[in-house]
Amino acid sequence: MKILALSMWLLLIAVTAASSSDEVVAADPICRADSPEWMKFERGRQLFLKEWSRKEGFGAVRYDPHLDHTTNSCSTCHNYPRGTAGSGGNSAGYGGLGRNTPHLFGVGNLEAISEHIRASVMAKYSSNGKFIDKSALTGERIVIEAMPGVLVDFGSLSQRPDGLLDIDPSFVVWFVDKEGRPLPSMDEAGAHRNIGSADVAGFNLFHGFPGWAVSDHQYPSIRMFVLGAWKTIFGLPFADALTKPVSSGEVWAGRSVGGRRQLTIESIEQVGNIIGPNSSDADAIEHFLQNHPSPARRAVTPEILRGEASMYEMGCTSCHTPSWRVPAAADVRFAEWSVELDQFNNLSKVRIGKPAGESRVIEGIFSDLRYHDLGDRFREYTWIDGHLAVRTKFKTPPLWGVSSTAPYGHDGLSQTLDAVIRRHGGEADASARSYAAANEADRDALLRFLESLSLFSINQAIEFKCSSKVSKARIQP
Numbered sequence: 001m002k003i004l005a006l007s008m009w010l011l012l013i014a015v016t017a018a019s020s021s022d023e024v025v026a027a028d029p030i031c032r033a034d035s036p037e038w039m040k041f042e043r044g045r046q047l048f049l050k051e052w053s054r055k056e057g058f059g060a061v062r063y064d065p066h067l068d069h070t071t072n073s074c075s076t077c078h079n080y081p082r083g084t085a086g087s088g089g090n091s092a093g094y095g096g097l098g099r100n101t102p103h104l105f106g107v108g109n110l111e112a113i114s115e116h117i118r119a120s121v122m123a124k125y126s127s128n129g130k131f132i133d134k135s136a137l138t139g140e141r142i143v144i145e146a147m148p149g150v151l152v153d154f155g156s157l158s159q160r161p162d163g164l165l166d167i168d169p170s171f172v173v174w175f176v177d178k179e180g181r182p183l184p185s186m187d188e189a190g191a192h193r194n195i196g197s198a199d200v201a202g203f204n205l206f207h208g209f210p211g212w213a214v215s216d217h218q219y220p221s222i223r224m225f226v227l228g229a230w231k232t233i234f235g236l237p238f239a240d241a242l243t244k245p246v247s248s249g250e251v252w253a254g255r256s257v258g259g260r261r262q263l264t265i266e267s268i269e270q271v272g273n274i275i276g277p278n279s280s281d282a283d284a285i286e287h288f289l290q291n292h293p294s295p296a297r298r299a300v301t302p303e304i305l306r307g308e309a310s311m312y313e314m315g316c317t318s319c320h321t322p323s324w325r326v327p328a329a330a331d332v333r334f335a336e337w338s339v340e341l342d343q344f345n346n347l348s349k350v351r352i353g354k355p356a357g358e359s360r361v362i363e364g365i366f367s368d369l370r371y372h373d374l375g376d377r378f379r380e381y382t383w384i385d386g387h388l389a390v391r392t393k394f395k396t397p398p399l400w401g402v403s404s405t406a407p408y409g410h411d412g413l414s415q416t417l418d419a420v421i422r423r424h425g426g427e428a429d430a431s432a433r434s435y436a437a438a439n440e441a442d443r444d445a446l447l448r449f450l451e452s453l454s455l456f457s458i459n460q461a462i463e464f465k466c467s468s469k470v471s472k473a474r475i476q477p
Helices: 002-007 036-049 107-125 222-232 279-290 302-313 417-423 426-437 440-451
Strands: 011-015 090-092 098-100 141-147 150-159 165-167 171-176 202-207 252-255 261-263 296-298 324-326 336-341 347-353 360-362 371-373 380-384 387-391 393-395 462-467
Touching: 036 279, 107 141, 107 150, 107 202, 107 222, 107 279, 107 324, 107 360, 165 171, 222 261, 222 279, 296 336, 302 440, 371 426, 417 426, 417 440
Parallel strands: 011 462, 141 324, 347 462
Antiparallel strands: 090 098, 141 150, 150 165, 171 202, 252 261, 324 360, 336 347, 371 393, 380 387
C-alpha cells in the first residue's frame, strides 16, 4: 500500500458480493490497488503532478522561443480539482490574448473517438491502406456517423482554390508520393506544393483532438500531446525510443504500449549531464490519462431533464453532439469508471470495472470534435511573422464537466454560461437566438442541466466496486 501513502489517494478496495452475475474475483488486477495496472496509473499521476527542476532538465533546451519554459508541471495549468488532470486558469497567449485551460477528464475517450474518426475515413477512401489517392477527390462529403442517424460532416474531398483540401481543420493533412512517403511543403523550385503538383500522389492525415484552435497542439494521441508539452512548454530534453525518427521525413512511428499509433518527434535527448524523462515516463503518463475518469453528473432532477431536452430543441446539439459510438478496437482502457456525485460535487459512489471488450457508447460528451465559425465575438486578431492574422474557427468544446471550468470560451472572456451562450454567432447564431427568445424557465432549466455536468475530486477515500460491467454514464439519483 506504499503507493497510496505516496499519493494521499486512499483506495479502499471492496469486491462485490458473489451473488452478482458480473462478479470479478479479488485476484483480478482491477480489484487490487497494488496491481501493475494501478501502480502504473499512480506513477503516471505523480509524473503529471511533478514539478521538473532545473537539475532534472526544465528549461535546458529552447525549442520554441514563444513557449519555452512557460511552466514546469502539467498541474500548473491542469489543476482543478486538485490532484486530477483537471481544468485551470486563463494563460496569456500571443498579443495578450487569453487561452482557457481545458480539463483532461475523459481524454482517453476523446482519443478513442479521434482514432475512430481517422479509421473510418481511411477505411472508406483509401484503396491501399496507406494513404488516400488524389483520385478520391470527387467532392464527396466526409460524413462520420457518431450514433445511428447522427451524422457529423468533416468537409469535402475537394480542392480549394489554393490547391489545399476543403476538409475540416481538425484533420492534419500532408501530401505523399506514390509510395506514401511524405513530401515537403515546398518543392524544388520553392513553390508551395498542392494536390495538383505532379509529384503528389495523394495525402495522409490524422484527426487531432487536443487544442482549441487550428495548429494549437493538434496531435493524434495523448502521448504526442504530452511529448509536445515536454518539448515546447517545459523545454525538457527527453528520450522516447518509440517516437524517435529513424530516417529523415518519417511521419508515423509505431504503436505505444497504450495501443495508439504515434508520430515521430524530434527531440534533444541529453544536455550535458542532464537526462530528462524517457519512454517509461511517457508510457506511465499515457496510461494515467487514457484511464482517467470522465466527468460525472449530479443527481438528475426534472428541471435538469427539461434543460437537457432544451439542448435539442434550441439546436445546440447540431454542434454539441451528445454521444459517440466507438468500436471495441478503439478502446484501450484497462478500467471503466462509473461515478455518482452528491449535490456538493463530492463522490457519493464510484464503481470501477473492466471494459466489456465490445463497441460502446461514450455518453454525454457533447462535441462533434470539429471546427466552426462562431462569428465576430469569438474571433481573434493577432500578428504572426509581421502579418495580421485572423483566427475565425474554433473546435467545439466538450460540455461534460462544464460547470467546473469557468470562465468560458477559448479565451475565457465569458464569465458565465449564460454569457457564453449569448456570445455565440456565425454558424451558431440560430441556436443563440433560440436561447435568447426562450422563456426564463426554459433558459434556467438549460443552465441547471449544464451546471449538473461536473468534475470531481479523487483525493478522498473512495470505494472501488469491482465489476466487469458498470452502469451507464447517466447518473441517477
